[in-house]
Amino acid sequence: MLGRIDHVGVAVEEMDAALELYRDALGLPLAHREVVEEQGVDAALLDVGEGHVELLAPLGPDTPVGKYLQRRGPGLHHVAYAVADIDAELDRLRGAGLRLIDETPRTGIRNSRVAFVHPGALGGVLTEIVEPAAGH
Amino acid sequence: MLGRIDHVGVAVEEMDAALELYRDALGLPLAHREVVEEQGVDAALLDVGEGHVELLAPLGPDTPVGKYLQRRGPGLHHVAYAVADIDAELDRLRGAGLRLIDETPRTGIRNSRVAFVHPGALGGVLTEIVEPAAGH
Structure with a gap:
């Protein structure tokens, strides 16, 4: 089960x-x-509510x-959902037939x-599931 | 102040x-x-935690x-942040020099x-602020 939107990832040219x-x-x-x-990224997490914006500079x-920026330009790169048990969630998504x-x-x-689900499995949306470390 | 990620908007070919x-x-x-x-959209909101995925079919x-799909294909379209007072937030963003x-x-x-902030103001990310109606 997907718990909440953990973050959106944003591809940027320059941090x-x-x-x-x-x-x-x-x-x-800035958190x-x-x-x-x-x-291959310099990453920054900024807090917004319980979630984050994740800036990604190659x-x-x-x-x-880097290849994404050349192909698509800067902008929204992926969305990530928080899960409590990533192993169970990966099993569930695999069972639903989604390409990982x-x-x-x-x-x-x-x-x-x-872990990332292939964007081809979800209508072009690169989708991440994340089990945060304790305390985050 | 941006309260949380309210939703991600996803452009889809077919609902x-x-x-x-x-x-x-x-x-x-499906909420x-x-x-x-x-x-110009058929829109669906799906719950994930306090937030949503907003599917957008032209x-x-x-x-x-529709034009976005022709230009970029299906995928992440925008991100929206919940705010408590959209008028005050628009004033703040305007004051910060962001093109609306x-x-x-x-x-x-x-x-x-x-209200939408121009993607050119935020590194290619179409950004929405939303003051939900009472009860949502």
Whole structure:
């Protein structure tokens, strides 16, 4: 079961300019910033209610977000739903016939456990499920 | 101040197929469905926590969502943040120098009051603020 919208991921060309918009103009508090080498991104989480905006700046043009920017330009990249038990949820989604990118969870930002459903399975929407680490 | 992520808007080619994915495969309860003639869409709200997924099927090719589908294909269309006082929030965003699509609020789905910020002001992200009607 999907618990809530955990975050929207936004692909950005340049993090400082994006923080000026989201932190300074929209007024969202910066909660966390982390380079996730495995995913090739400099990521920032800004709080909005219980959820977040996740800004994603690519570490290079050959990273997934770098390629996304070349293909689509900056903008909404994915949506993530919080789940209480990611293993059970992956089983459920697999059972519903949805094509997964990650058959098993991997470590995401702030020590969460995450997995992605293929955008082709959900009408072009790259969809993540996330089991936040304790305390988040 | 932005209170929480109220919903993500998803542009879909065909509502029945989209409901099979979001209601039946993902398991999100269908909360509301409404034709919003002014915006040229058949819209469905599915609950996820306090928020929603808003599926948007165009009423024709010359509607905003119809044109979006031709230009970008189906997928994430916008993100909406709930606010307690949309008039005050519009003033704040205008004061922060953000280009608005709607200078004053208009009526959205389920009698909410809504306004859109121009995607060019927020790194390509079409952004909505929404003051839900009482009871929602």
